[in-house]
Amino acid sequence: MSSTFGRLFRITTFGESHGPALGVIVDGCPPRLPLTAADIQGQLNRRRPGQGTLTTDRDEKDELEFLSGLENGLTLGSPIAMMVRNKDQRPRDYAGTRDIPRPSHADFTTMAKFGIQAGSGGGRASARETWARVAGGAIAEKWLADQYGVGIVAWVESVGTEGPAVVDVQTVTRAQVDATEIRCPDQALAARMSDLVQAARADQDSVGGVVTCVCRGLPAGWGEPVFDKMEALLAGAMLSIPATKGFEIGSGFAGTRMRGSEHNDMFVAKGQGLGTETNRSGGTQGGISNGEPVVLRVAFKPPATIGKPQETVDFSGSATTLEARGRHDPCVVPRAVPIVEAMAALVLADLALIQKTR
Numbered sequence: 001m002s003s004t005f006g007r008l009f010r011i012t013t014f015g016e017s018h019g020p021a022l023g024v025i026v027d028g029c030p031p032r033l034p035l036t037a038a039d040i041q042g043q044l045n046r047r048r049p050g051q052g053t054l055t056t057d058r059d060e061k062d063e064l065e066f067l068s069g070l071e072n073g074l075t076l077g078s079p080i081a082m083m084v085r086n087k088d089q090r091p092r093d094y095a096g097t098r099d100i101p102r103p104s105h106a107d108f109t110t111m112a113k114f115g116i117q118a119g120s121g122g123g124r125a126s127a128r129e130t131w132a133r134v135a136g137g138a139i140a141e142k143w144l145a146d147q148y149g150v151g152i153v154a155w156v157e158s159v160g161t162e163g164p165a166v167v168d169v170q171t172v173t174r175a176q177v178d179a180t181e182i183r184c185p186d187q188a189l190a191a192r193m194s195d196l197v198q199a200a201r202a203d204q205d206s207v208g209g210v211v212t213c214v215c216r217g218l219p220a221g222w223g224e225p226v227f228d229k230m231e232a233l234l235a236g237a238m239l240s241i242p243a244t245k246g247f248e249i250g251s252g253f254a255g256t257r258m259r260g261s262e263h264n265d266m267f268v269a270k271g272q273g274l275g276t277e278t279n280r281s282g283g284t285q286g287g288i289s290n291g292e293p294v295v296l297r298v299a300f301k302p303p304a305t306i307g308k309p310q311e312t313v314d315f316s317g318s319a320t321t322l323e324a325r326g327r328h329d330p331c332v333v334p335r336a337v338p339i340v341e342a343m344a345a346l347v348l349a350d351l352a353l354i355q356k357t358r
Helices: 037-047 106-112 127-148 187-204 229-238 252-257 333-356
Strands: 010-016 021-027 065-068 080-085 149-157 209-216 244-249 267-270 275-276 296-301 308-311 319-322
Touching: 010 127, 021 127, 037 127, 037 333, 080 127, 127 149, 127 252, 127 333, 149 187, 149 333, 209 333, 229 244, 229 296, 229 333, 244 252
Parallel strands: none
Antiparallel strands: 010 021, 021 080, 065 080, 149 209, 209 296, 244 296, 267 275, 308 319
């Protein structure tokens, strides 16, 4: 089972959603980076369950514990290990459904691959695993900000049929994103999004959405021109997040409806070098960053576990009615915002270190 991500800046995650603990080992973080739990906990708090009326009722404080890699508030260059104890798991909620592969969940495919699966909570396929990604990504983000001034901000662009949000990618801040529970800085739209999620929850159903992310302050030159293109690595990172079903960068699919004369980003003088007048390329050309903001979008499907009874079959193929229990998000995108930011930071930190080897 592959649980390691990255080449020079690497994370390895471990733990199951209903097991005793989750954790991450960060290897390759440069030494002497000032780092405290507070640098990481803020992002973990944005991801954690039990935040409010739009998320699962599972109540996990997700307070991290450092096990190695730090001394006197500085990274040592050795592996940084972090862990969190699960406190509010309820395996009993799954007692009646262990023999039934949940529709659109990973139960069937996990069993087909390994011949065994965690008895409750989705195991490694659960979004609970993303605690580790966010913890590791927060360290990557801290290093990127300290070394290069890179800033990463994600927000909810749409929920179901509501959207897209009107947001200035050059100036949007996390404070503006977090001003609404749905994490959309377009406040009028945010209210309609929240109503849509609440309606889905009341109907024991779920709804999907899109998260947009901007990475600002990158220099030109990160990424590779063939297989390790920046956009390819970002796509792989984003599509590794649970419940993702689509990725775009820059103009994305909308660019296919334009002519080249409309789509091309004209070069202009900026500061001591060149920049582009528009940014339909999304900050990358030929797989390499061009110095403009990297703008990407990630599509999240409606959560697979819902409260409505569903007619399906068990692992033996016998017809049955699945009446799922447990506590699940009616929409994952508000909590996905810091996960998208974390995966972007991990990719960019890795590319920055690779570029430093040139």
